[in-house]
Amino acid sequence: MLKSTLLKAADAAGKLIQERINGKFSIEFKDGPNNLVTEVDKASEALIMEIIKKEFPGHFILSEEIGEIKMDSNYKWIIDPIDGTINFANGIPLCCVSIGIEKDGKMIMGAVYNPMLNEFFFTEKGQGAFLNDKRIEVSKQHQVKHACLVTGFPYTYLDTPNGPLEVFSRLIHEGIPVRRLGSAAIDLCWVAAGRFDGFYEHKLMAWDSAAGFLMVEEAGGVVTDFKGHEYSPYQPHIVATNGKIHDELLRWISNTHQ
Numbered sequence: 001m002l003k004s005t006l007l008k009a010a011d012a013a014g015k016l017i018q019e020r021i022n023g024k025f026s027i028e029f030k031d032g033p034n035n036l037v038t039e040v041d042k043a044s045e046a047l048i049m050e051i052i053k054k055e056f057p058g059h060f061i062l063s064e065e066i067g068e069i070k071m072d073s074n075y076k077w078i079i080d081p082i083d084g085t086i087n088f089a090n091g092i093p094l095c096c097v098s099i100g101i102e103k104d105g106k107m108i109m110g111a112v113y114n115p116m117l118n119e120f121f122f123t124e125k126g127q128g129a130f131l132n133d134k135r136i137e138v139s140k141q142h143q144v145k146h147a148c149l150v151t152g153f154p155y156t157y158l159d160t161p162n163g164p165l166e167v168f169s170r171l172i173h174e175g176i177p178v179r180r181l182g183s184a185a186i187d188l189c190w191v192a193a194g195r196f197d198g199f200y201e202h203k204l205m206a207w208d209s210a211a212g213f214l215m216v217e218e219a220g221g222v223v224t225d226f227k228g229h230e231y232s233p234y235q236p237h238i239v240a241t242n243g244k245i246h247d248e249l250l251r252w253i254s255n256t257h258q
Contacts, residue, residue: 001055003124006099006111009051010120013044013097014113017082021116022091035155036085041065044081044097052077064207076102078210078233084183093117098185100210100233107233110211112185121189121215129192129219138221138242139194144249147197150179150187154203164202167253188212191240192219198241198249206233216240226253
């Protein structure tokens, strides 16, 4: 029932996003000129929550727009109704629904659905990661200098010492390709699928990475914070790789690679 509800919620919200991406919708601004929320974000969130509450009314929910619905439950649903809202608002088909399920503080299941590209990623702890029902695996690249990386930039903190711009500059000045898609959930799924060798970001929220980080781990990759410690989606820093370049990428980020 848990899996079927997860798949149903992601599918329903994904179809809504696909229907509305090139239509008209209202836009509000949060804490900055480019930190957007659209009426479709809110409609997607409401649809997801309706489906979850019907089957699991006692479960804890954490969602980007509405925040926490606290319940005395060992299950928590972590929801990003549209990851990549700026892309969505501009008709760029790199956006998705991301839903993770946590049990007793550990992520056990996740779904990330980009209906515009017809890519439905699903993972379950100990069962692997899948794209449209086909098992996926991380890449086999062994060196950062030959890797294809992906990152994102926060709306604030760009100029902090060894922050996003410094790390990005360090890598691209060595000719290492670093892409920026605008959706952390897709970034993580594409690492899991072997399209990228690694992903790092300085400031994420739990709903950005909850489903995606488990996807990487179940596809054979490694996910940590910037110090190489066990990853928690409740802290801001993330490095997710195929495992083979992980320690080296951590050194590039900390500027101790030489």
